[in-house]
Amino acid sequence: MNRRSFLKSALSGSALVFAGSYPVFIERNIVQVNRYKIPIPNLPLSFHGFMLAHLTDIHLGFLVSSSFVEQIVHRTNSLNTDAIVCTGDYVHERNTLEEIDKVWPILSKLSAKHGVYSVLGNHDHWADTDRSLYWLERSGQNIRHQCKPIYKGRERILIGGAGDFWEDQIKIDKAFSSSDQNDCRILLSHNPDSVDTEFETPLSLVLSGHTHGGQVVIPFLGAPRLPVENKAYSSGLIATPRTPLFISRGIGWAILPVRFNCYPEIAVLELVNPSLAA
Structure with missing residues (x-):
């Protein structure tokens, strides 16, 4: 040669x-920090420009170390958003208390002026439902099957949480049972398929994860594999017949430890009232 x-x-x-x-x-x-403007017609005017940091699908475990999650939490806190929301799958393996007990002391360090709000995903239930629920409550972030108000003066928005689509009862109506007719309601739901279930409560926005954006996105073809029933639910802001839906690509991985043309992300959502966004 x-x-x-x-x-x-x-x-x-x-x-x-x-x-x-x-x-x-x-x-x-x-891990990218990606910023999105999210128009919400019934957003109270005092909340125009309100910033949410959205974390999801961290999947602590093989190839996602505790130190890596520490960095994610530090970066998220340093963004100084008004609130932080987390939509599940914090651990990776099934039947593991060890991963749950590793990730939640780190997640408990999340901090924002108007609070941190979290629900569980299917992997959290697969790891151990009782232990995941214990830490969710202990962290002070629990929003599952309930809603909590964020006030600015006399105006407010409500952050509510659904149970996981696969491994829990969703109970969207229960979550917002204490809300008023004209409230701006933002739902955290790990699996975006929850949007297509039966519920009566009007929602202003749903925030989800679960899909990882497909992890592999082929140019002009999209993601070959999405773990959802509705294959339109990949990532980003999606207009559904019932409510706007935002799906983050999340942090970790499932099935195979790969990402192509689908970077992990910390999503920063700026809520805007369209009447003020001209």
Whole structure:
């Protein structure tokens, strides 16, 4: 083999190694902070510009270390958003108290001026329902099957939480049973398929995760695999017949530890009243 052929073969081999390792070792670890404007017609005027940091699908476990989650929590706190919302799947493995007891002391360090609000996902139930519910309550972040108001003067918004679509009772109506007719209601629900279930309460916005954005997004084709019944629910802001739905790509991984054209994200949502957004 002459020098030219050797260099060509070496470069081709290096390119293949890079292409194979990039989704596993590089993109999967590049966590972006992405900012979105979310129009909400019935948003109280005093909440125009209200900022939410949205965390989801952390999946502490294999290839997602405690130190990595510590960094995510620190970055989220440093954004100084008005509130933080978390929509589940904080651990990865089934039947593990160890991962639950590792991740929640870290998540309990989340802090924002108007509070931190969290629900559980299917992986949290698969790990251990009772232990996950214990930490959810102990953290002071529990919003499952209930709602809590955030006030600015006399105006308010409500943050409510659904149970997981697969492993819990959803109970959207119960969550907002104490709300008033004209309230702005924001629902946290791990699985976006919850939007298509039966409930009567009008919702102003639903925040979800679960899909990871597909983890692999092929240009012009989209994500080949989405773990939802409604395949329109991938990531970003989606207009559904009943309510606006925002799906974050989340932090961790499921099935395979890869990401391609689908960076993990901390989503920062700016709530805006369209009448003031011109």
